[in-house]
Amino acid sequence: MTLRRVNLIILVLLAVAFLIIVQRNILNLSDFLHKENPDAGVILPFEAELSPDVRPLPQRNGEEILVLVAADEDRLGAVVAAMNSVYQNSKANVVFTIVTLNDTVDHLKAWMSKTKLNNIKHKIVIFKPELLSGKIANDPQMPEAAKPLTFARFYMPIYIPDAERAIYLDDDIIVQGDIQELYETNLKPGHAAAFSDDCDSISSKGIIRGAGNQNNYLGFLDFKKEAIQKLGMRAGTCSFNPGVIVANLTEWKNQNITQQLEHWMELNKREDLYSKTLAESVTTPPLLIVFYKRHSTIDPLWHVRHLGTTGAGNRYSLQFVKAAKLLHWNGHYKPWGRTSSFTDVWDKWFIPDPTGKFHPVRRHAGDS
Numbered sequence: 001m002t003l004r005r006v007n008l009i010i011l012v013l014l015a016v017a018f019l020i021i022v023q024r025n026i027l028n029l030s031d032f033l034h035k036e037n038p039d040a041g042v043i044l045p046f047e048a049e050l051s052p053d054v055r056p057l058p059q060r061n062g063e064e065i066l067v068l069v070a071a072d073e074d075r076l077g078a079v080v081a082a083m084n085s086v087y088q089n090s091k092a093n094v095v096f097t098i099v100t101l102n103d104t105v106d107h108l109k110a111w112m113s114k115t116k117l118n119n120i121k122h123k124i125v126i127f128k129p130e131l132l133s134g135k136i137a138n139d140p141q142m143p144e145a146a147k148p149l150t151f152a153r154f155y156m157p158i159y160i161p162d163a164e165r166a167i168y169l170d171d172d173i174i175v176q177g178d179i180q181e182l183y184e185t186n187l188k189p190g191h192a193a194a195f196s197d198d199c200d201s202i203s204s205k206g207i208i209r210g211a212g213n214q215n216n217y218l219g220f221l222d223f224k225k226e227a228i229q230k231l232g233m234r235a236g237t238c239s240f241n242p243g244v245i246v247a248n249l250t251e252w253k254n255q256n257i258t259q260q261l262e263h264w265m266e267l268n269k270r271e272d273l274y275s276k277t278l279a280e281s282v283t284t285p286p287l288l289i290v291f292y293k294r295h296s297t298i299d300p301l302w303h304v305r306h307l308g309t310t311g312a313g314n315r316y317s318l319q320f321v322k323a324a325k326l327l328h329w330n331g332h333y334k335p336w337g338r339t340s341s342f343t344d345v346w347d348k349w350f351i352p353d354p355t356g357k358f359h360p361v362r363r364h365a366g367d368s
Helices: 002-036 045-049 073-088 102-113 148-159 179-183 249-254 257-271 284-290 318-323 343-347
Strands: 064-071 093-100 121-126 165-169 173-175 193-197 240-248 326-328
Touching: 064 073, 064 148, 064 179, 073 093, 073 102, 073 173, 093 102, 093 148, 102 121, 148 165, 148 240, 148 249, 148 257, 165 179, 179 240, 240 249, 240 284, 240 326, 249 257, 257 284
Parallel strands: 064 093, 064 165, 093 121
Antiparallel strands: 165 240, 173 326, 193 240
8 A cells, every 4th residue: 555655646746746747838938939039929008909800810931922012291191001011911921012202101111010011011111213214204294293202103123122022002002802812813925014904894984084095095195296196006096004013023124124114204395296186194004105015914803993083882782892803992082081982992991100200091970
């Protein structure tokens, strides 16, 4: 009986010793992991306020998907919402290149660091307006010309120099699908870019009444000018929307696309080649010329357009808008403004400005 009791005591002591060893190993492993990744497991103050459906996703690995966006000070909330929608709806290793001006950097850094956007891989680069010296006219009827960041897409290889492929997105966009699918858009051999054709079956319904033929080349270029006539382009050719671009940057550089675009910018300044129908479009015409019948196409559901035009609420059902993979509020009515359609869809991805400078304008019940 005594021997059995001794054996039992020995077994208990061995079990206790075993548990102590296991506990120490676990503590050592935890300490090692903390040294390797000191931020792991740390809950930042803002995370406690996030609803489960918008919590930051875990760190992503694998192939980098490079996305270029331009961040204008007046529209900074737009690019924030766009980036957040891309990141939250994809498991891919997305890396943003944010092109902005010097006077916007501090505001942008505050927004990126003091909200859940600090979980997003990104780099901020400065656009140098002198790149456009001698290439654009100071025309008061073309306010877009006064905004140099609209031309950032022309210089993609400069801002993403080592990449073979990248995506450009306008700021008035919300992405609801996995950006990896857009990134893998098939580009035909020799094509430097893919765009959404304005005659596609989904968004061609969005032609704006009273603004001319906005779905063909005639709406963007003056075919009475000799320089345009010499190109031999058909005026009725379907145009495309450059608010979303999937670019093969290797081909872009090999074909000197940026230099070609700059040539047509300079020629337009001298000879006024753009159509007067679309007074605000100064970035689309040179792209239409350079990529005439030399571009691939993007799946129509990956660029549902005209949400910023009159009657967008009647053109698309809410069910369709929620099912679309990418929404574009091109047009005068932006989703952070008072009179836009489908603002609730955009609001889902907007992150309030920690500095309090940017506020979406919303119609209240008492407004007329």
